[in-house]
Amino acid sequence: MNLQLPALAPRLDVTTQAFFRFRQVGKKVLITNYEGFWALLTPEEFERYATGTVQPGTPLHQRLTDNNFFKATYDTRKAADRLWQRRQALTQGPNLHLLIVTLRCNESCVYCHASRAGMDQVETDMSRETAERSIDLILQSPNPNLTIEFQGGEPLVAFDVVKHAIAYANEKNKTAGKQLEFTMVTNMSLMDEEKLEYLLANRVQLCTSVDGPEHLHDGQRKLPGASAHMAATKWIKRINQAYADRGLDPTLYRVEALLTTTRDSLPLWKEIVDTYVDLGCRALFLRPVDPFGWVDKTARRVEYPREDFLEYYRNAVDYMVELNLKGVQVLERYAAIFLSKFFGNDPNFLDLRSPAGAGIGCLAFNYDGKVFTCDEGRMLHEMGDSSFLLGNVTGSSFKDIVSHPTVRSMVLASNLDGQPDCINCTYNPYCGTQSTHNHKKFGSVFGRARESTICAVHKGIQDYLFERISTDDPKVLDIFQKWTTSRPRTHFLQPPTA
């Protein structure tokens, strides 16, 4: 790389360029603008751009013009459209509502983020009344599309509450008229045919955890007297088959699985991808471990430097690209989210947007009726820090909750246009920060990006993706384009009941 900015300084011409940020990515220079258009330039091309010597009529001039990088031809309407695509979700209100139906769980995981309770602690089950009051509040969200996600603990432990909540929500939705979806995050170990039949009949989308091959999964997720991996994988196959039996497109309707990357996962990137492919899963979400829940106590065993995570990430995604080239369809979710943003179709992922979705895009309803900005805020409460508590389903109105000063602070704190470092970062248009994570790690919702592990991961992943894009390999670009294709799973919408 021969980008020599100091040498360039005397010849810089700042009169021709529109606002831009730049960053060295591999052998090229990535430039992005405020609204999120980008271009990858060779050092020579960047030099011409920086010194105002790009010749009109050349392909470079056309490329930079098309992406709004010149002051003279800056298309305000085009910029506004792109910016609005990114920001329009802000105006719609909370869409994702987590219902923590119990803290009880029959598995114990080394990284448990959910702050589980023992199976005898029935007092941590949500009452039917609390479920009803929660749903009353949820249906007051101005967002026309609502997702109620059943979480725990293990939600199948409190299956009666889940069933009551679904029946009550559908009944109340006859007057609310929302497009309603239900999802459940379950370890599957308490699943049986009767429960499955109910969940399929009520179009509840199912999501589980698979950490990778059996020895890794069972080493991290302990199910007394049985293999947690076998329980999860058996039901993934059974449910995928049930979708196919109902005539649903098998390429679209499959159990979603999530994994948490621990130190033990890092050398096993290939085995992890292979496990998912063998299970018929089409997506992996390679998430690093979070500092919430038990990780506070088990960090010495499960944590790792983020450069190690990024090496694992690159190896795993390189391998996924290889598999795609051989016709195997599997994608990585972080990559899919970022690529969608690069290509101008922001998927509104709540943890990766500016401002973040806590409080304005999602809410978490705890088993006891307490309402939090997000699941991480609830986890911190279970750890003794109630900073993200917004109210209670019995005493707070929906507007009290979403206009709470904590929500306002989080919206301000997660707006990257107000944050040191982020303000100058080339990845500003595509990135996001998490106030709960900052609060836990730095003692303030603002945090310090340069020292944040979230920032390191986000920058590292975007560097990797732009490096792959910069090679101009048409086959890789084609795969990346496919990863950004989003097909709605309309089967999971509750049928209109009005």
Add this chain to the structure above:
Amino acid sequence: MNHTITTQLSNGTATFSVDPSLYPLDALYGAAYIFIDRCFVFLDKDEAGRVVVSLSPKKGPADEPTLQSWAGEFGNELLSCAWRHQISAQNRQVLEQVTSLALAGAMGPPSLDDLSNFDFSSQPLEDPLGIAMSWEEKYKKKTPAAAAGTPAVAAPEAVKP
């Protein structure tokens, strides 16, 4: 960074001074506030006008690496707060607009219940053009003294911002 850091192990306190010409007072308060849940924080001024910050442990004595680490982290936080203070001032308009958009979006439009519960008497409503006044009240004949002193419609300059 133009501040000196000395750790005083005799009483287990990290003490350092900050040049207020480099860091605005709001940044100093911001950094200090972040530390009050883990340390006892005390601010003072020395004869040269520099702000002296003292950080003492809340539980038990703290060793030198811990005190050095607090002082270093305070410096990082101070810089971050100072820069954010500057960015917030520069981008105030866009930050306020986005925040208003997000909060208004989350709350949704006012419902009929909201409107019926609205207490119109609790907030002084500006009515510079007299729209809320009755016709008689607005255009009634004035006494000569009143007519001389008060325009029928308040001048725009009279409107409070």
Add this chain to the structure above:
Amino acid sequence: MTRLAFHKSLYAGKAVDEAVKLFATHATCELSETEAAWVVQLSAPDARKELRVARELGNFALGLTVQSRQEAA
């Protein structure tokens, strides 16, 4: 006896007053004023407790000062 001098350019007088009121049940506090500082003379029967109360009072006064500035902004 512990003497706390809250510099007037750094601490709000009201914040110091409020902090003293709150901690008055834990120690004997005497308030006075110099040209530059609000001064609190604090004494408790136990020296360790006295130091702890003095430091908690300092934190509280700082917290209230920061909050009062935010409210005024």
